[in-house]
Amino acid sequence: MTIETPHRWFERATSMPPTEHIVGSGGADIHYLAWGPEGAPGLVFVHGGAAHAHWWSFLVPLLADDHRVAALDLSGHGDSGRRDEYTLDAWCDEVLAVANDAAMAPNPVIIGHSMGGFVSIATAARHGGRLTGIVILDSPVSKPDPEVEASRVGKLFANRKVYSDFEDAVSRFRTVPEQSSYVPEVFDWVARHSLTPYQPDDHGSEPGWTWKFDPEIFVPPRSAPRDLLDQVTCRVALFRAEDGLVTPDIGAYMYERLGRRAPVVEIPEAGHHMMLDQPLSLLTALRTLLADWDHSRPAGPSPVTAG
Structure with a gap:
């Protein structure tokens, strides 16, 4: 992918190096990145399946002027530890462990993409009183997230791929699902x-480079996210990508299950990985939502119709 002069916002964000931290959770070391003033209102960013904290590190530092921002590697991902078994409950505990360790104000906002949106929903369902709210980014609760779906049919992630050359490995990077466009410097980052x-x-294998995730992360079954939506009591918002996986019908279904109190915001011309193709639209939407939440009262839940 050809990279021309990077955008000014990208240069600014990537010139703000994070501090790196490790916190223990359930016997695993959880790695996370942090930016912004200690004690400020907290934002915790949760990546999708087979992703990692650096899916955020080119963008979320731009929120760190007045927030304490953290992006973690869930266990089995990035530079965090591995487990014999991965569960939604363990990942929820990791999110809270990072929030507690990152020197942010109490009651952070959790922002999760794809599988990370499911983790955010589960965290809110279990610990909503400890959160200001959650933002769900294109997480379709009516069907499996794409990484899980691809893994279960044996298309991807089943075997560890090793490449002898770093640049060759970089050239083979793909997202699941793939989409029509990406910001070149973001994709490369x-x-x-x-x-x-x-x-x-x-066994005679050669040294090289491999991807930063455990191929076993998608083996265990997970609780159905649709059952967790009804249990979310904190503030919640749903961002759907125009060309993503949360269709208007799925967005409407989630809106109903969330008690008709969650704004559903469409990010125009975005694919499922909206931070990779429409990062500034995503940033603007987050800034607008957070500003509103700072100056308004949450709506109470409405009765939810079963179905």
């Missing part, structure tokens, strides 16, 4: 942060 050195084992 995420690809380069998705790789880790691979050391040879006892």
Whole structure:
């Protein structure tokens, strides 16, 4: 992918280096990045399946002027520890562990993309009293998230791929699902942060580079997100990508299950990975929502019709 002169916003965001931290949660070391003044209102960003904290690090520092911002690697992802078994409950605990460790004000906002949106829903369902709210980014609760769906049919993630050359590995980076466009410097940034050195084992393999996720992350069953939506009591908003996985019908269904109190915001011309193709639209939408939540009272839940 050809990269011309990077956008000014990208240069600004990536010139704001994070502090890196490790916090323990349920026996695993959880790695996270943090920006912004300690004690400020908190934002915790949760990536999707097979992704990592650096899917946010080119953008969310721009929210750190007046927020304490954290982006974590869930266990089995990025630079966090691995587990024998991955559960939604364990990932919820990791989100809260990061929020508690990151020196942010109490009651943060959790922002989760795709599978990370499901983690955010589950965190709110279990611990809504400890959150200001959650923002769900193109997480279609009426069907499996795309990474899980692809994994279960054996298309992707089943075997660890190792590449001898770093640049060759970068060139092979793909998203699931793929989409028609990406911001070139953003795509390159995420690809380069998705790789880790691979050391040879006892079976004669050669050293090289491999992806930063555990191929076993999608094996365990998960609770149905639709059952968790009814249990969310904190503030909530749903961002859907115009060309993403949350169709208007799915958005309407989620709106009903959330008690008709969650704004459904469409990000124009965005694919499922909206931070990779429409980052500034996403940033503007988040800023607008957060400003509103700072100066308004939450609406109470409306009765939910079963179905």
